[in-house]
Amino acid sequence: MSQGISQSSQLSEEAVKGSIGNSDLISTVNSRLILEAVRTLGPTYRAQIARKTNLNPATVTGIVNELLEREMLLEVPAESEVSGRGRPPQILQINADAKNILAIDIEPDRIRVAVLNLLLEVKEYSERRVDRFSGPKPIWQQILDLCNEVSSGTGITPLQGIGVSLPGLIDVEQGVLLGSTNMPKMVDVPIRELLEKEFTAPVYLERSMHLASLYEAWVRVDGFKGSTMVITHRTGIGMSLMRGGELYLGSRGYDGEIGHTVVDLNGERCECGGRGCLETFVSASAICKRVNQMLAEGRCEAIRRACDGGAELHPELVFRLAKADDADCVEVVREVGRYIGIAVANMMNVLAPDEVLICGSIDVADELVLESVSEQIQQRALPRIRENVVVRLAAAKELSPLYGAAVLVAKRLFELPKLSHAQ
Ligand SMILES: [Zn+2]
Numbered sequence: 366m367s368q369g370i371s372q373s374s375q376l377s378e379e380a381v382k383g384s385i386g387n388s389d390l391i392s393t394v395n396s397r398l399i400l401e402a403v404r405t406l407g408p409t410y411r412a413q414i415a416r417k418t419n420l421n422p423a424t425v426t427g428i429v430n431e432l433l434e435r436e437m438l439l440e441v442p443a444e445s446e447v448s449g450r451g452r453p454p455q456i457l458q459i460n461a462d463a464k465n466i467l468a469i470d471i472e473p474d475r476i477r478v479a480v481l482n483l484l485l486e487v488k489e490y491s492e493r494r495v496d497r498f499s500g501p502k503p504i505w506q507q508i509l510d511l512c513n514e515v516s517s518g519t520g521i522t523p524l525q526g527i528g529v530s531l532p533g534l535i536d537v538e539q540g541v542l543l544g545s546t547n548m549p550k551m552v553d554v555p556i557r558e559l560l561e562k563e564f565t566a567p568v569y570l571e572r573s574m575h576l577a578s579l580y581e582a583w584v585r586v587d588g589f590k591g592s593t594m595v596i597t598h599r600t601g602i603g604m605s606l607m608r609g610g611e612l613y614l615g616s617r618g619y620d621g622e623i624g625h626t627v628v629d630l631n632g633e634r635c636e637c638g639g640r641g642c643l644e645t646f647v648s649a650s651a652i653c654k655r656v657n658q659m660l661a662e663g664r665c666e667a668i669r670r671a672c673d674g675g676a677e678l679h680p681e682l683v684f685r686l687a688k689a690d691d692a693d694c695v696e697v698v699r700e701v702g703r704y705i706g707i708a709v710a711n712m713m714n715v716l717a718p719d720e721v722l723i724c725g726s727i728d729v730a731d732e733l734v735l736e737s738v739s740e741q742i743q744q745r746a747l748p749r750i751r752e753n754v755v756v757r758l759a760a761a762k763e764l765s766p767l768y769g770a771a772v773l774v775a776k777r778l779f780e781l782p783k784l785s786h787a788q
Contacts, residue, residue, distance in 0.1 A: 467480055567774075
């Protein structure tokens with residue numbers, strides 16, 4: 366088995382150094398190399414695993430047998446060969462339904478909860494709007510109600526773990542939400558402790574914008590080595606950066622507050638206490654405020670009709686009507702896209718990413734936003750920096766942070782052991 370670890374080009378020097386004489390670590394590393402190979406290759410043969418991991422075939426066979434015994438892998442007949450004569454060749458796949466993951470995404474004005482299997486296929490899902498200005502108790506009750514809802518179907522046990530996507534700043538070690546600009550009463554909320562009272566499973570937390578990136582890294586199995594900027598536009602707006610699948614983390618993980626970069630020196634007061642922040646132009650409340658101004662001017666007739674019919678004035682209504690070509694709503698969305706584009710172009714001039722991905726509730730008006738963002742990049746990013754940059758929507762759109770929360774749990778089965786804030 367030690368031969369396998371020394372052959373692997375994916376191991377960091379530290380991991381190898383730390384592993385000398387430590388057969389448990391070597392075994393863990395090789396097991397995870399193989400599980401990750403099966404995950405990224407899809408159902409596959411032992412020989413393909415050996416090629417992908419650079420482990421020798423005997424090592425692969427030994428570890429695959431262990432993983433079959435532990436029910437982490439399944440061996441099934443290869444589909445295309447089933448009708449042939451004799452015993453069909455056996456193909457290996459992840460035993461995805463061996464355990465469940467509970468993922469919770471707390472967006473300031475919406476909570477989403479899902480039960481997923483180990484390959485992140487959603488088995489149960491529920492969401493509800495919440496009042497982001499309410500305190501921890503009512504918010505917590507809503508989370509528990511949603512957890513009960515998703516558990517009532519097929520159940521959630523056996524549970525591998527719980528991943529939580531949070532807005533604002535968090536203490537990852539202590540599992541505490543320290544505070545969120547968009548949820549002003551959610552201060553020092555011991556999320557991990559509260560969940561541990563309800564469930565017997567490890568609880569992992571991370572900021573929503575980081576999780577959107579983590580999910581992108583999870584689904585990108587092509588080994589992309591470039592840098593990717595991910596913008597999450599939901600109740601507020603955040604940013605994260607990854608390079609070669611690794612997340613950039615600022616001091617204490619407090620990076621990514623693009624929403625509080627200033628785009629208007631004399632602008633309006635922001636919920637953070639500053640003035641002229643990007644969020645005062647693109648946040649959910651900024652969008653509603655803009656629409657209310659237009660309603661007062663006798664515009665946005667389609668919104669008025671929808672609200673008279675019982676609809677709630679919310680950015681998603683604006684985005685949906687924009688997609689249906691309502692001229693006033695198109696104007697609002699283009700303006701939002703313009704400000705996001707200005708902020709993205711500024712960031713591009715500093716960070717020079719290869720790709721810019723956008724995710725959030727705004728995805729329902731995706732083409733409009735992408736067009737406006739791209740226009741600003743063309744106008745404001747330096748020519749050589751914007752050259753060949755891909756601007757597109759994130760893989761799971763507005764659900765990216767929820768899926769990212771599930772990745773927090775799943776990645777512990779597949780990733781090589783290492784030290785990082787996001788672990
Ligand atoms: Zn601000």
